[in-house]
Amino acid sequence: MKTINKLLNNSIAFLLAIVMGYPLLYVVSTSLKPLNDYFTEPVKLFSALSLENYKYVIDMGFHVFFKNSLLITFFSVIVTVLLATMASYALVKLDFKFNKILSLLFIAGMMIPVHATLIPIFNLEKNIYIYNRLIGVALPLIAFSLPISIFIVSQFMRDIPNELVEAAKMDGASEYQTFWGIFFPLLKPAISTIVIYTGVKIWNEFIFSLVLLNDVEKYTIPLGLQQFYGEFSVNVPALLAAIFTATIPVISIFLILQDKFVKSLTGGAVKG
Amino acid sequence: MVGVNPRPKSLKGDYMKKFKNSKITLFIVFLLPTCLVFSTFILYPIFSTFINSFFDWSGLSANKTFIGLTNYINLFQDSSFKATLVNNLYVIITSVLFQIPLGLVLALVIVKNNVRNKLLSIIYFLPYLLSTMAVGLVWTLFYDPYFGVVNNALKWIGVENWQITWLADPKTALIAVLIVVVWFYAPFYMVILRAALVGVPKSLYEAADIDGASKTQQFFKITLPTIKPTLVTSSILSIVGSLKSFDIFYIMTNGGPGTSTELVGTYMYKQAFVNYKMGYASSIAFVMFLITLLVSVFVKTFNRRRGQA
Numbered sequence: 001m002k003t004i005n006k007l008l009n010n011s012i013a014f015l016l017a018i019v020m021g022y023p024l025l026y027v028v029s030t031s032l033k034p035l036n037d038y039f040t041e042p043v044k045l046f047s048a049l050s051l052e053n054y055k056y057v058i059d060m061g062f063h064v065f066f067k068n069s070l071l072i073t074f075f076s077v078i079v080t081v082l083l084a085t086m087a088s089y090a091l092v093k094l095d096f097k098f099n100k101i102l103s104l105l106f107i108a109g110m111m112i113p114v115h116a117t118l119i120p121i122f123n124l125e126k127n128i129y130i131y132n133r134l135i136g137v138a139l140p141l142i143a144f145s146l147p148i149s150i151f152i153v154s155q156f157m158r159d160i161p162n163e164l165v166e167a168a169k170m171d172g173a174s175e176y177q178t179f180w181g182i183f184f185p186l187l188k189p190a191i192s193t194i195v196i197y198t199g200v201k202i203w204n205e206f207i208f209s210l211v212l213l214n215d216v217e218k219y220t221i222p223l224g225l226q227q228f229y230g231e232f233s234v235n236v237p238a239l240l241a242a243i244f245t246a247t248i249p250v251i252s253i254f255l256i257l258q259d260k261f262v263k264s265l266t267g268g269a270v271k272g
Numbered sequence: 273m274v275g276v277n278p279r280p281k282s283l284k285g286d287y288m289k290k291f292k293n294s295k296i297t298l299f300i301v302f303l304l305p306t307c308l309v310f311s312t313f314i315l316y317p318i319f320s321t322f323i324n325s326f327f328d329w330s331g332l333s334a335n336k337t338f339i340g341l342t343n344y345i346n347l348f349q350d351s352s353f354k355a356t357l358v359n360n361l362y363v364i365i366t367s368v369l370f371q372i373p374l375g376l377v378l379a380l381v382i383v384k385n386n387v388r389n390k391l392l393s394i395i396y397f398l399p400y401l402l403s404t405m406a407v408g409l410v411w412t413l414f415y416d417p418y419f420g421v422v423n424n425a426l427k428w429i430g431v432e433n434w435q436i437t438w439l440a441d442p443k444t445a446l447i448a449v450l451i452v453v454v455w456f457y458a459p460f461y462m463v464i465l466r467a468a469l470v471g472v473p474k475s476l477y478e479a480a481d482i483d484g485a486s487k488t489q490q491f492f493k494i495t496l497p498t499i500k501p502t503l504v505t506s507s508i509l510s511i512v513g514s515l516k517s518f519d520i521f522y523i524m525t526n527g528g529p530g531t532s533t534e535l536v537g538t539y540m541y542k543q544a545f546v547n548y549k550m551g552y553a554s555s556i557a558f559v560m561f562l563i564t565l566l567v568s569v570f571v572k573t574f575n576r577r578r579g580q581a
Contacts, residue, residue, distance in 0.1 A: 009381070012377075012381060013381045013382075013388070013392055016377070016378060016381060016392075016396065017392060017395045017396070019455070020378070020395055020396045020398060020399055020455070020458075020459070021395040021396075021398055022421075023399070023407075023410050023411070023414070023455075024398050024399075024402070026410070026414075026421065027406075027410060038419075042419040042424065043419075043421055043424045043425075083305055083306045083309065084306070086301070086302045086303075086305075086306070087302060087303055087306040089302060090298070090299070090302035090303045091303075094298060094302065096295070096299060096303070102303070102307070105310075105315075106306075106310065109310065109314050111512065111564055111565065111568040112314060112318065112561065112564070113515065113516045113537070113560055113561060113564050114516070115516070115518065115536075115537050115540055115541070115557050115560055116317070116318055116321050116557045116558065116560055116561035116564075117313065117314060117317030117318060117321065117557075118317075118540075118541070118544065118557070119317075119320075119321060119324065119331065119544050119550050119553060119554055119557065120316065120317035120320035120321055120324070121313060121317050122331075122544075122545075123331065123550075124312075124316075124317075139309065139312075139313060140313045142309055142313075143309045143310055143312070143313030143314050144313070144314070146306060146309065146310060147310075150306070174293055175293060175298055175302075176301070179302075200401075203403070204402075204403030204404065204405070206403070206404055206405055206519045206523075207518060207519065207541075211541075211545060221403070221405075222403050222404070222405035222406075223405075225403075225405050225406065225409060226405060226409075226523070229409050236413060236419070239409065239413075240410070240413075243402075243406045243409065243410065246403065246406065247401060247402055247403070247406060250401045250402075251398075251401055254397070254401055255394070258394070262397065262463050265400070265460070265463075
């Protein structure tokens, strides 16, 4: 009975591993097939091992999309961290009159579907000349990253004892010194959570880039992939090489920081 | 020099210090930037969407004609819009009925801490690392009638007459995309539910073992009731998430064939940025906002009441 159970458990585990893992395996395997091999053997795994598709992807200028995505992600994540930590400090540790209302408003921001904001953002950006610029994509992404980030940091901030503020003030520290000198270093775990969470979200983001970018040389990776697909839908192996290239950064960070990564991607959402 | 005229200097220093530490300055430094970004890219757009929904407006020119509730009246007579609501409902139902159970099965498989499960949890989590664009494109290739993995697999197991053009057939397109959505988001629920499973006290199972309860009984009498709050949270997350779905549908079928996979989000996008009916699209966007808001508020009050009981 016990061995049967074990066998059953192992077969289910294996079957699920195929279902969940096969597509990525297929991406890697097919990206290593020269186009001719793909036409003769479209499904067979690792029937050829060649890096020519990767060379082709670089020749086609995929690194431009890579650079754009990197710029947007870095900028958005840094600004989100700064704004979210400072705002949380004000909301939790400084007593402003509107703190309660503002907190509620920011939390409500988590529920807003981006679609309800697309048209006005599109028109606004045309009017202030940031349409079709990387900064124009970064700004709304920052805005939509702020609510969840403020939520995560505020919760963390509440657990930091108020005595720390009072002690610092007794020593004559200003609010700025208290924030940068005492709070910011203590917030490290919360900051790493929002860096991973918003970083991955923004790296993979699609709809704002779709609406707010027009020139191919401004495209982010997801738009670039779509462009590749439209242009060479025949050259599947090259497309998959591009897809895998785009995924390498996320997979590497995942493998290095596994537990932290998983907690970040889900932790924020659970509490919301 | 220092001792000669200390007073004005220190006064100036005091003044600066007072200014720097005044409430207004603190507010400007710590909160104002966030408030500005938030109101420019979230509050103002929502408000503006609401206003635009009362206008006939192409978005290409500044010409706007006030038409009152006409957009909303048209919207509720628009059969395509009705189709999008029904499809969105399907997304919600599938998410709750399949995504979460698949997540639970995955979580149950890897719940014990050992080397095998460590490796499995990496594999099971992989889909969630891909971008929606990558997922959409890869699965579009999978469903390709000739080179696709799906039809080749069907041929291999000998049911060749099941080979169809999955995404081009209105009868199968929605199911085909929903399978992808379930596959993509299941790892997310796996992680949440695994954390809940680990939290079930071991003593409960030990006591049940002594009483001679079978594993199946233990699962339904101990495991499920204990993780019920997490199952409820997961359902809420997946309902709210489903209301906003867009990417994978847009990429794989763009709402087609016909309106068979059209969602509120994809329909709104089409009306605004393909057909240039921005006034009409604004009314769709605002209805979408209202539905999400209503569901969220309903869920919050429902949750609170449950918490008090």
